[in-house]
Amino acid sequence: MANPSAVCNGHLHHHHHQKQNNLLKSGIYKKNGITKGTKKNGISNGTLYKKKFVEHFEQAPMYVAVFTFLGFGVGTIFGYLRDFMRAWGLEKRNVATEREQQKDFVPLYQDFENFYTRNLYMRIRDNWNRPICSVPGPQFDLMERVTDDYNWTFRFTGRIIKNVINMGSYNYLGFAETDVNALKTVTVELQKYGTGICSTRQEMGTLDKHVELEKLVAKFLGVEDAMVFGMGFATNSMNIPALVGKGCLILSDELNHTSLVLGARLSGATIRIFKHNNIQSLENLLRDAIIYGQPRSRRAWRKIIILVEGIYSMEGSIVRLPEIVSLKKKYKAYLYLDEAHSIGAVGATGRGVVEYFGMSPDDVDVLMGTFTKSFGAAGGYIAGKKDLVDFLRTHSHSAVYATSMCPPVAEQIIRAMKCVMGLDGTTQGLQRVRQLGKNTRYFRRRLHEMGFIIYGNDDSPVVPLLLYMPGKIGAFARRMLEKNIGVVVVGFPATPITESRARFCVSAAHTREMLDTVLNALDELGDFLHLKYSRYSKSSHPELYEETRLELED
Numbered sequence: 255m256a257n258p259s260a261v262c263n264g265h266l267h268h269h270h271h272q273k274q275n276n277l278l279k280s281g282i283y284k285k286n287g288i289t290k291g292t293k294k295n296g297i298s299n300g301t302l303y304k305k306k307f308v309e310h311f312e313q314a315p316m317y318v319a320v321f322t323f324l325g326f327g328v329g330t331i332f333g334y335l336r337d338f339m340r341a342w343g344l345e346k347r348n349v350a351t352e353r354e355q356q357k358d359f360v361p362l363y364q365d366f367e368n369f370y371t372r373n374l375y376m377r378i379r380d381n382w383n384r385p386i387c388s389v390p391g392p393q394f395d396l397m398e399r400v401t402d403d404y405n406w407t408f409r410f411t412g413r414i415i416k417n418v419i420n421m422g423s424y425n426y427l428g429f430a431e432t433d434v435n436a437l438k439t440v441t442v443e444l445q446k447y448g449t450g451i452c453s454t455r456q457e458m459g460t461l462d463k464h465v466e467l468e469k470l471v472a473k474f475l476g477v478e479d480a481m482v483f484g485m486g487f488a489t490n491s492m493n494i495p496a497l498v499g500k501g502c503l504i505l506s507d508e509l510n511h512t513s514l515v516l517g518a519r520l521s522g523a524t525i526r527i528f529k530h531n532n533i534q535s536l537e538n539l540l541r542d543a544i545i546y547g548q549p550r551s552r553r554a555w556r557k558i559i560i561l562v563e564g565i566y567s568m569e570g571s572i573v574r575l576p577e578i579v580s581l582k583k584k585y586k587a588y589l590y591l592d593e594a595h596s597i598g599a600v601g602a603t604g605r606g607v608v609e610y611f612g613m614s615p616d617d618v619d620v621l622m623g624t625f626t627k628s629f630g631a632a633g634g635y636i637a638g639k640k641d642l643v644d645f646l647r648t649h650s651h652s653a654v655y656a657t658s659m660c661p662p663v664a665e666q667i668i669r670a671m672k673c674v675m676g677l678d679g680t681t682q683g684l685q686r687v688r689q690l691g692k693n694t695r696y697f698r699r700r701l702h703e704m705g706f707i708i709y710g711n712d713d714s715p716v717v718p719l720l721l722y723m724p725g726k727i728g729a730f731a732r733r734m735l736e737k738n739i740g741v742v743v744v745g746f747p748a749t750p751i752t753e754s755r756a757r758f759c760v761s762a763a764h765t766r767e768m769l770d771t772v773l774n775a776l777d778e779l780g781d782f783l784h785l786k787y788s789r790y791s792k793s794s795h796p797e798l799y800e801e802t803r804l805e806l807e808d
Contacts, residue, residue, distance in 0.1 A: 333373030428763030429630030459658030486624030489634030564596025570710020598628025705786035
């Protein structure tokens with residue numbers, strides 16, 4: 255593999271070019287009898303996987319797709335009718351409009367672009383942005399609100415809805431808590447350092463707490479060094495441009511998070527998209543990139559970097575890391591792994607998908623993760639070789655311009671991470687990791703048995719339950735809240751138009767009684783809304799592994 259420090263250098267590396275050329279000369283495109291691919295998810299790919307890898311992407315019956323499109327069609331027709339009535343003053347216009355004096359200017363509000371928001375989203379807007387007035391633990395308190403104008407505005411009634419079961423927060427290990435004893439060290443640091451830094455890392459914003467946290471993160475991940483940032487989103491969007499630029503190639507999974515997409519776009523590098531978790535699609539792009547090089551000039555790419563996530567937050571799927579690492583090594587590319595949802599949530603000791611697959615951290619060039627989920631805090635990290643981290647300390651936009659992580663947040667991360675590692679003298683952290691795994695498998699198994707279509711890996715705590723039809727999005731969330739259960743519902747354009755869903759996030763803090771309460775409510779609501787579409791078929795993505803040829807190297 256190329257020198258890991260090369261990933262953080264902006265200039266052209268002759269040794270990288272030489273290795274790309276050697277690949278072409280060595281006949282790597284011939285069949286070498288190496289591990290073959292598989293046609294179905296859930297069947298191990300040769301010797302690459304050390305455990306069974308099971309994912310579900312079942313297709314709904316055809317009539318569901320027909321009624322889903324019909325639902326959007328009816329909503330669109332009524333939307334145009336209501337726009338017509340607003341234009342003629344027959345219905346009150348609540349949306350922003352252009353001033354008559356500026357009619358010849360370039361419009362600020364693109365009317366068609368806002369059509370969906372005005373006429374479809376507004377009908378079910380009450381299911382989002384609900385204000386919570388307690389810690390978002392396994393249960394929370396909710397401020398009741400009502401609308402008098404069909405969700406254009408809301409008013410609070412003054413009533414608090416108590417003890418709503420929280421099935422939407424990313425509180426995987428239950429560290430979003432207010433226990434006085436647990437937060438004792440955080441309180442001490444708050445009194446010692448205050449709440450803010452008021453400076454960047456490169457100026458007066460590096461504290462001993464940051465150094466302590468970075469050493470702990472590196473030890474936790476088993477790498478040489480790490481750097482922490484105050485915002486998880488910016489960890490991706492502000493650091494990817496420091497690693498790649500013009501003349502570089504980014505190969506990005508089609509379902510990557512917006513922070514990865516934004517970072518890739520800001521970098522100025524060429525971006526090519528491969529199908530979600532599709533190893534054939536990725537290999538085809540890698541092969542073409544090496545054979546044809548850059549457009550027009552046909553020069554070799556300065557760097558090729560693969561961007562993937564550990565757990566995909568809308569699909570609940572886990573990256574096929576062993577196969578991607580094999581491709582990375584075979585084609586001498588770099589790998590950037592976003593473990594925002596997987597760090598702490600999977601792996602025998604919570605060390606993410608690298609541990610989950612029994613791999614070495616050295617197999618991944620750039621390890622990224624956030625502290626906003628499993629650790630109940632804020633911010634993110636990038637870890638790997640010391641050369642990489644030292645480069646980012648100088649060139650990262652976050653290090654240069656962003657305010658440092660506040661000390662109480664850093665202490666919360668240290669507290670939680672030490673607990674997971676067992677450095678607090680207890681086994682509580684390991685128990686949380688194991689409890690999360692048990693809760694996840696139990697919740698997913700019960701939903702399968704009930705007949706719901708759910709997406710993702712059996713070990714993923716992100717559990718998407720497919721609703722499909724637009725009218726059922728609002729009905730599902732409202733009826734669940736009536737049963738004192740808070741859920742997150744997602745629809746177009748955040749998902750494909752035919753795949754609206756509810757997304758559950760399982761936590762180690764959920765008791766079996768809480769999960770059974772939710773499951774019983776889902777069973778009843780599934781019958782009422784006719785949501786049990788499953789025919790117990792296998793993956794709905796057979797095209798991912800239709801090809802029998804897959805040449806990989808360990």
